[in-house]
Amino acid sequence: MNVPVKMAPLAEPAAGARVPRWRPAGRAAQLRVLTARQIRLVYADRRVVLFSVAQPVVMLLLISQVFGSLADRSILPRGVSYIEFLLPALLVTTGLGTSQSAGVGLVRDMEGGMVRRFRVLPLSLPLVLVARSIADLTRSGMQLLVLVIGGHLLFGYRAGGGVGGLVAALSLSTVVIWSLIWIFIALAAWLRKVEVLSSIGFFVNFPLMFASSAFVPVDVLPGWLAAVATVNPVSYAVEASRSLALGGQVGSEVPAALCAALGLMAVMMVLAARGFRRPPDE
Amino acid sequence: MASDQVIHATGLRKRFGTVQALDGVDLTVARGEIMGLLGHNGAGKTTLVNILSTLTPPTSGTASVTGFDVVGRPDEVRRRIGVTGQFAALDEQLSGYDNLVLVARLCGASKAQAVGRADELLEAFGLRAAAGRRAVSYSGGMRRRLDLALGLVGCPDVLFLDEPSVGLDLPSRLGLWEMVQGLAREGTAVLLTTQYLEEADRLADRITVLGEGRVLVSGTAVQLKAQTGSGSISLRVGPQGDRAVAAEALRRAGFPPGVEGEPSELTVPAGDSADLAVVIRVLDAVGQNVSEIRYAEPSLDDVYLAFTATAPDTPAPAPGAIGRPAAPAPARTAHRSTTPEAERRSGDTPETP
Numbered sequence: 001m002n003v004p005v006k007m008a009p010l011a012e013p014a015a016g017a018r019v020p021r022w023r024p025a026g027r028a029a030q031l032r033v034l035t036a037r038q039i040r041l042v043y044a045d046r047r048v049v050l051f052s053v054a055q056p057v058v059m060l061l062l063i064s065q066v067f068g069s070l071a072d073r074s075i076l077p078r079g080v081s082y083i084e085f086l087l088p089a090l091l092v093t094t095g096l097g098t099s100q101s102a103g104v105g106l107v108r109d110m111e112g113g114m115v116r117r118f119r120v121l122p123l124s125l126p127l128v129l130v131a132r133s134i135a136d137l138t139r140s141g142m143q144l145l146v147l148v149i150g151g152h153l154l155f156g157y158r159a160g161g162g163v164g165g166l167v168a169a170l171s172l173s174t175v176v177i178w179s180l181i182w183i184f185i186a187l188a189a190w191l192r193k194v195e196v197l198s199s200i201g202f203f204v205n206f207p208l209m210f211a212s213s214a215f216v217p218v219d220v221l222p223g224w225l226a227a228v229a230t231v232n233p234v235s236y237a238v239e240a241s242r243s244l245a246l247g248g249q250v251g252s253e254v255p256a257a258l259c260a261a262l263g264l265m266a267v268m269m270v271l272a273a274r275g276f277r278r279p280p281d282e
Numbered sequence: 283m284a285s286d287q288v289i290h291a292t293g294l295r296k297r298f299g300t301v302q303a304l305d306g307v308d309l310t311v312a313r314g315e316i317m318g319l320l321g322h323n324g325a326g327k328t329t330l331v332n333i334l335s336t337l338t339p340p341t342s343g344t345a346s347v348t349g350f351d352v353v354g355r356p357d358e359v360r361r362r363i364g365v366t367g368q369f370a371a372l373d374e375q376l377s378g379y380d381n382l383v384l385v386a387r388l389c390g391a392s393k394a395q396a397v398g399r400a401d402e403l404l405e406a407f408g409l410r411a412a413a414g415r416r417a418v419s420y421s422g423g424m425r426r427r428l429d430l431a432l433g434l435v436g437c438p439d440v441l442f443l444d445e446p447s448v449g450l451d452l453p454s455r456l457g458l459w460e461m462v463q464g465l466a467r468e469g470t471a472v473l474l475t476t477q478y479l480e481e482a483d484r485l486a487d488r489i490t491v492l493g494e495g496r497v498l499v500s501g502t503a504v505q506l507k508a509q510t511g512s513g514s515i516s517l518r519v520g521p522q523g524d525r526a527v528a529a530e531a532l533r534r535a536g537f538p539p540g541v542e543g544e545p546s547e548l549t550v551p552a553g554d555s556a557d558l559a560v561v562i563r564v565l566d567a568v569g570q571n572v573s574e575i576r577y578a579e580p581s582l583d584d585v586y587l588a589f590t591a592t593a594p595d596t597p598a599p600a601p602g603a604i605g606r607p608a609a610p611a612p613a614r615t616a617h618r619s620t621t622p623e624a625e626r627r628s629g630d631t632p633e634t635p
Binding site for chain 2: 021023024029030034037044116118119121122279280
């Protein structure tokens, strides 16, 4: 029910009159406030959080059983089980699902009113996107931990590279996932429609996920697919994560994966900021 | 430019693809002034507000708000403006209190300052009781109040209100009007867009009528009303009377009746309310009694129709000037009975989709 608005206090100097104008918040302070808001949005619905965190474990269970039963041990690196081969790859590919939901979340946020208000506040607009990416990254972090714990409990997974190797693989995957999140933040900032984003998301995600070395070694793929998989940035990341987790010789995979991820992230950040800056009506 | 002019726009043009949304608009608004921006859908009101509030750049022309160019210094402009749009720009998942604290923090307030400001505004806008509830549960009126409060967090020098009354019931609307007037008294300049003529009439110190992206006319409500000429007298002939006789007598006396819908009703142009007595005497002389009679000031409705009805075909008067409508407006009564636009507006609260 609407009641007539009480007017009295506004007529007095207390509420409406000039108060000393605040100095605009610094970028760090803005980012803190914005990130706290985005984290609230990402974790607003416990059910969504629960299912999204459980999702990678389901992937691990299904893919290990479906492909694992087919995979000829001889195509895997010597002495490596399929779980040992697969789990470090899932650390990376899990991020593809997360990144799509980050994009959808951003579109939903842009449809809501607060982002419209952000545009007329003395605010560095791209920080809204950075905040979104950080909030989604925290959820990815939880997914990765649940995946490793689930792998251990279900399949007795242990990283050949020990705890150090596992932590290194997790850290690298986190950086890679951050860059994948930015792909979808850029898409969301330009497309601004959940339906369009979801349908395009399929075309971005599935090739990145399957035309890679994530589930089988590249050399057993058909020639053309192997060629695609070799240039796929997800392959770099998967190779790097795998070699860190397996332990032993770590070659150029890690710097290559980091360079690919950071380069991708830089490009996507610029595109995203540009797309986001566009006024809603153009 | 006078120092108390806080909005100063010259030759603003904006093109979206093939649509010329604004076609050379000049506008000035002074400190403490309420400027009403009147026009139908697509007249360019929202585009003008979007340009002045730094949301979208003009295709050409310049605009400054509180002395800062909206394109060159948007951050300085944003520190000094408040915006309340057609759609509530707030976070539905947050409580009213959290919305206010969030915006205050982003405006640079410390935690304590933000809490203090939120408390002040919740009190002033009658939202104290609902402060802790998520905004998604608020009624339309409460949302609009929260939205306005959010626009005022930074104590703006200039407040943009884009169709603030859409979807509000009467008490909420009256409350909003009082609030806007209070802010203007404190020195805030207000640019208010509206399709409600009553709202512009009640609130605005000056009114600018936009049509087809141009300023059709600009001035005070009194000046605009003067442009549309006389008021009118509506009367109802008594049960024993004959309308045809009454109409003929009035015509001979210099009060030609307009086209009528209702059988016993007549409407004639009148200079002022003194003509009431004249009309009654004329009818009395021919033996017609009057069961109902009323004098009506020329309304903004008439102004609006007079200036916008001719907009597509005729060149606009010089922007900012009080100009005659280029073609005489058709009889008011004809408008009332024939145009759906007028029909729609005669309802109390047209709902804009």
